[in-house]
Amino acid sequence: MRLKILTVDDSKAVRMIVRKAFRNFDIDILESSNGVEGLAAASKEGPDIILLDVTMPVMDGVEMLAKLKADALLKPIPVVMLTAEAGKENVLKIAKLGIRDYIVKPFKEEVLVEKVARIIDLKPLSSEGARKKTLKDECTFLVVEDKPAIIKQITDGLSNPNWKVHGVATTGEAIDFCSKKVPDIIIISLSLPDDGASVLFKLLRSQVKTKFTPIFGLSVKTAVAEQQNAQQLGVSTLITKPIDFDDFEVKIAKAINLDTSEKYFSFDADFLCIRLPKNATQTHLNEVSAFMKAKASEAVDNGFLRVIIDVHELTNVNVNIIKLLVDSMATCQELSLKYQLVGSPQVIAECKNFEESRNWTFFESMELARATK
Amino acid sequence: MESENSEAFPFAVQDVDAMVADSAEKVFSTMLSTAAKPFVAYNHGETPAKCHPRLAPAAEKMMVVGMIGFLGDIKGVIYIYVDEPTSITITSSFLGLDKNSLKDNHETVNDALGELSNMISGTYKNQLCDKGYNCRLTIPSILRANNFTIEPLPGAMHRMYQFEIFDSAMGLELVMIEGD
Numbered sequence: 001m002r003l004k005i006l007t008v009d010d011s012k013a014v015r016m017i018v019r020k021a022f023r024n025f026d027i028d029i030l031e032s033s034n035g036v037e038g039l040a041a042a043s044k045e046g047p048d049i050i051l052l053d054v055t056m057p058v059m060d061g062v063e064m065l066a067k068l069k070a071d072a073l074l075k076p077i078p079v080v081m082l083t084a085e086a087g088k089e090n091v092l093k094i095a096k097l098g099i100r101d102y103i104v105k106p107f108k109e110e111v112l113v114e115k116v117a118r119i120i121d122l123k124p125l126s127s128e129g130a131r132k133k134t135l136k137d138e139c140t141f142l143v144v145e146d147k148p149a150i151i152k153q154i155t156d157g158l159s160n161p162n163w164k165v166h167g168v169a170t171t172g173e174a175i176d177f178c179s180k181k182v183p184d185i186i187i188i189s190l191s192l193p194d195d196g197a198s199v200l201f202k203l204l205r206s207q208v209k210t211k212f213t214p215i216f217g218l219s220v221k222t223a224v225a226e227q228q229n230a231q232q233l234g235v236s237t238l239i240t241k242p243i244d245f246d247d248f249e250v251k252i253a254k255a256i257n258l259d260t261s262e263k264y265f266s267f268d269a270d271f272l273c274i275r276l277p278k279n280a281t282q283t284h285l286n287e288v289s290a291f292m293k294a295k296a297s298e299a300v301d302n303g304f305l306r307v308i309i310d311v312h313e314l315t316n317v318n319v320n321i322i323k324l325l326v327d328s329m330a331t332c333q334e335l336s337l338k339y340q341l342v343g344s345p346q347v348i349a350e351c352k353n354f355e356e357s358r359n360w361t362f363f364e365s366m367e368l369a370r371a372t373k
Numbered sequence: 374m375e376s377e378n379s380e381a382f383p384f385a386v387q388d389v390d391a392m393v394a395d396s397a398e399k400v401f402s403t404m405l406s407t408a409a410k411p412f413v414a415y416n417h418g419e420t421p422a423k424c425h426p427r428l429a430p431a432a433e434k435m436m437v438v439g440m441i442g443f444l445g446d447i448k449g450v451i452y453i454y455v456d457e458p459t460s461i462t463i464t465s466s467f468l469g470l471d472k473n474s475l476k477d478n479h480e481t482v483n484d485a486l487g488e489l490s491n492m493i494s495g496t497y498k499n500q501l502c503d504k505g506y507n508c509r510l511t512i513p514s515i516l517r518a519n520n521f522t523i524e525p526l527p528g529a530m531h532r533m534y535q536f537e538i539f540d541s542a543m544g545l546e547l548v549m550i551e552g553d
Contacts, residue, residue, distance in 0.1 A: 010512065012481070013488040016468050017404075055491070055510050084495025085510065087502025104499070105492045106403035 006030045006047035008038035010056040021109035026123045035059025054083040117208040124212045134259045142183040143167045144174045157245045171200040190219040190226040214255035250283045261291040272299035275310040285324045306338040317350035340369045396496035405466045410537040417531035425535045425542035439490030443498045445508025449549025451494040459541040487513040
């Protein structure tokens with residue numbers, strides 16, 4: 001069951017700011033605009049925490065707090081005051097009624113989140129709660145590396161133009177960056193001076209905003225000891241130098257639960273197209289295999305009757321590719337989808353070398369396949 | 374420079390000015406990530422040394438005014454006003470909303486200006502409390518008007534301020550008097 005925050009404030013602006021502050025967390029925000037509504041919502045919904053203003057019409061926050069604490073059922077709900085009222089005398093009076101914390105307006109959203117996180121177990125939105133990111137969505141990667149050449153290499157090496165790499169050289173700069181914007185992934189060089197990687201990792205994990213952000217360790221392939229230390233710390237993934245960018249991108253996709261299907265699957269006017277890349281590695285094949293059933297079902301759902309499997313770019317054909325194609329054809333048959341193959345003369349020739357693909361019929365171009373229904 | 378009506382007040386004008394400037398600055402830097410730079414401060418009835426062009430008297434210019442009172446050992450009212458385009462800029466920055474979505478959306482803009490007034494007045498009032506003058510805030514209200522003036526209260530301190538915010542300006546008037 002999702003946690004609930006009840007915010008009781010007569011200002012719609014404050015309620016909007018609270019909602020904004022918690023937008024990346026798996027939490028329901030309930031709203032009331034005065035103490036009477038707040039008490040009713042608390043009784044009905046049983047929130048896990050209440051954020052309470054003081055000066056409100058109908059019933060103010062002090063009266064609501066007093067009534068809440070006089071009710072045996074509602075008394076255990078932790079209350080955090082969120083108010084412009086901060087005169088010592090008034091604060092003491094309110095504190096005596098029983099509150100967990102006191103936030104004075106104006107306030108930073110991060111402070112609000114940090115204080116609430118000390119009371120309830122805030123979790124970031126799960127992939128089910130948030131729309132899955134696709135390759136078209138912008139992602140930000142923070143690279144903490146004191147060697148500018150490596151930052152440049154990563155910036156140049158990642159193929160997706162929607163992926164923005166921000167490089168910093170020190171842990172201080174990294175913390176500063178994360179306080180302003182939480183990146184999708186943080187990549188830390190394990191060879192930062194003064195055990196910087198370990199210090200930074202612990203700091204990031206201690207902060208609510210970055211508690212669940214995937215952190216990659218970046219290390220030279222042969223630096224086994226520092227890689228072991230990083231794994232013991234709990235670093236999500238290790239990237240070794242020299243960087244294999246195909247592998248790096250797959251790890252990125254996995255870490256942020258990225259929908260990479262559009263790399264291989266696209267819907268045309270009346271067919272689903274599956275396209276294998278030039279140098280298809282086992283990783284690519286695994287990705288295609290993982291998306292195959294869902295995409296074929298989506299095609300059926302959209303009223304499509306055929307699938308074109310385009311392998312003309314392949315530079316070589318191996319047994320794993322043949323196996324993937326056999327499985328894909330079987331999936332199409334299960335769903336009564338007609339399939340057509342497109343291959344280059346080289347691919348067609350290489351397919352003759354395998355028992356399963358010896359008799360396959362190929363179109364030599366997409367245009368021909370598209371025209372033949 | 375103190376006017377006649379502020380001589381009897383328990384605080385020096387400089388202290389009041391510092392508290393007001395601190396309150397505006399704190400709210401703008403925390404909630405809107407921008408500065409509220411003091412532009413001019415003067416007593417009601419005096420001619421200011423300068424006037425920000427965005428707050429120059431213009432009978433037909435619509436202003437959005439946030440008003441909030443405080444009651445107790447010291448009582449008073451703080452008025453905060455900006456022109457309409459500035460009220461939209463403030464709301465957009467305050468709530469992270471697109472400016473276009475706020476045109477003609479008086480409810481949201483009024484609410485944001487009311488809360489901003491609440492925060493500035495609250496921060497100011499809390500400083501009074503810390504000096505031993507206990508008081509509490511009233512609920513903010515908003516009006517939209519052109520060619521408005523705030524009349525002085527006999528025996529009250531009435532200070533007028535202008536702040537540079539974004540590429541515009543915000544006016545603030547403070548009227549206060551010792552409580553009964």
